[in-house]
Amino acid sequence: MNLNKPKLTIVGAGPGDVELITLKAINALRAADVVLYDALVNDELLGYVNPDAEIIFVGKRRGCYKYQQEQINELIVARGHSHGHVIRLKGGDPFIFGRGAEEMEYAAKYGLEVSVVPGISSSLSVPAYQNIPLTKRGISESFWVITGTTKQHKISSDVAMAAKTNATVVILMGMGKLSQIVEIFKGEGKEDLPVAIIQNGTTKDEKVGIGTVSTIEKVVYENELSNPAIIVLGEVVNHRDELLKVQEQYQQGILA
Known part of the structure; x- marks a missing residue:
């Protein structure tokens, strides 16, 4: 049984250079129970993730859709209730054409606490x-x-x-x-x-x-x-x- 509070944090990974992620974003990755990341995220950033966390690639790039948006929304909620703290790692800033707001709204409807860590667009x-x-x-x-x-x-x-x-x-x-x-x-x-x-x-x-x-x-x-x-x-x-x-x-x- 999951004893962690269901939570979603939308995290901006920055534009590509690994040094352009924020300290707050790194701290969030270190505290994650699950990380869902996009195709535009630099894979090197996964080195900051809590070693005990589950890491899931969800695609989201033109011509690269491992998961559709509806499936990602459902996955966030499911992992939040089963594991606890879900980090949604998105390229750039999640509120600039990143659909971060949509994912937060969906998660909140199903009882997850939600927050965002802005990224460098x-x-x-x-x-x-x-x-x-x-x-x-x-x-x-x-x-x-x-x-x-x-x-x-x-x-x-x-x-x-x-x-x-x-x-x-x-x-x-x-x-x-x-x-x-x-x-x-x-x-x-x-x-x-x-x-x-x-x-x-x-x-x-x-x-x-x-x-x-x-x-x-x-x-x-x-x-x-x-x-x-x-x-x-x-x-x-x-x-x-x-x-x-x-x-x-x-x-x-x-x-x-």
Whole structure:
């Protein structure tokens, strides 16, 4: 008989680099009775898990669905009542397109205590690793973070609204809709707007493609970029090259 109180903690694992998980998240893993983890979670993080805990891979990635969402919800509740403390380890931040809120609501309906440990979102950290700031004084005063594909598998209508602004636009899960995204921005006269696509951001397998709205599809083809990747559209993308130029000039003695 399980004597532990049924509990669910949704934990953000960060964008991929194992050092970008929080101390609070590590402490949660050490206290787990069961850990359910996603495909986008770095396997090295499982080394922090309580050695007596049950570890279950549940998939959850485009083309990789070991469990459907309904099955994951049921598994959380079942393991909570049979084992105690369930950790749901999710890539990035669980409240940014991570369905963490849905899992918490389901667990709470069946008597589990619920809490969340925020994670570092890929929407912020992946561009940062490439020296792309989402905001920069005089260039970008705000940013949008949008899912490229809705529940109905269509492009989000928010993309069209964001394209009308001067804000930086970050699109997650949007590679399958890249052609549509490009057409939307072209329709706003933004053919020359800088674009960055970053695949497997913050990991050893990271790949980057830099172009403009009018050239990015060719860049993707030439660099063989694919999911998982994020798309960044905005003048802030230029900061990456500007910084590299400054560094090169300094090394050459031009700025010394």
